[in-house]
Amino acid sequence: KAGVTQTPRYLIKTRGQQVTLSCSPISGHRSVSWYQQTPGQGLQFLFEYFSETQRNKGNFPGRFSGRQFSNSRSEMNVSTLELGDSALYLCASSSGLGTPWRGANVLTFGAGSRLTVL
């Protein structure tokens, strides 16, 4: 079974630009979640999509947005980039049919997209 695929793996942008990151979940998984990892902050929840609908949202500004397509692939977009947006952005997929602490509901993460904002 192929894992969660994130593209691009690395990218460099400048302040004010926007960026789009892509995530292909494990086949059959309908839930895709996005997390931001920064040094000292751990992973912080951005949002979660299930069957093309945003089900949960974290405490990030509106510059951070996402969407999910009918094939469960997801994209997240960050507009008007700031230096503080430099981070590893992780995508995770699961069945989405129960709470994510066991079995097929456990989150499986991709390797992440490392964004550097200059």
Add this chain to the structure above:
Amino acid sequence: DQQVKQNSPSLSVQEGRISILNCDYTNSMFDYFLWYKKYPAEGPTFLISISSIKDKNEDGRFTVFLNKSAKHLSLHIVPSQPGDSAVYFCAAGVQGAQKLVFGQGTRLTINP
């Protein structure tokens, strides 16, 4: 507001000995807890979980202990192996919500 805290940024343990990683939380509404392991350039991988109705869960060399009154959980790895060197994240969640709250992580180094 850091609801899940891992107060030790790093831990060094001799191969073959026990590794104990700690995690504290503040939200008494959490229903379940998980540990993830992360190697460099890879995504976090699920290790073990525990429901709030249990106080212990074992899976091979890994055991998670939950002390609800102290709002504390720990991960024990026995015996520690070089391949266990990684960053370990504890996470918590509420039943019905597809959202995990993670700690900052603890870098575990196993010395030969």
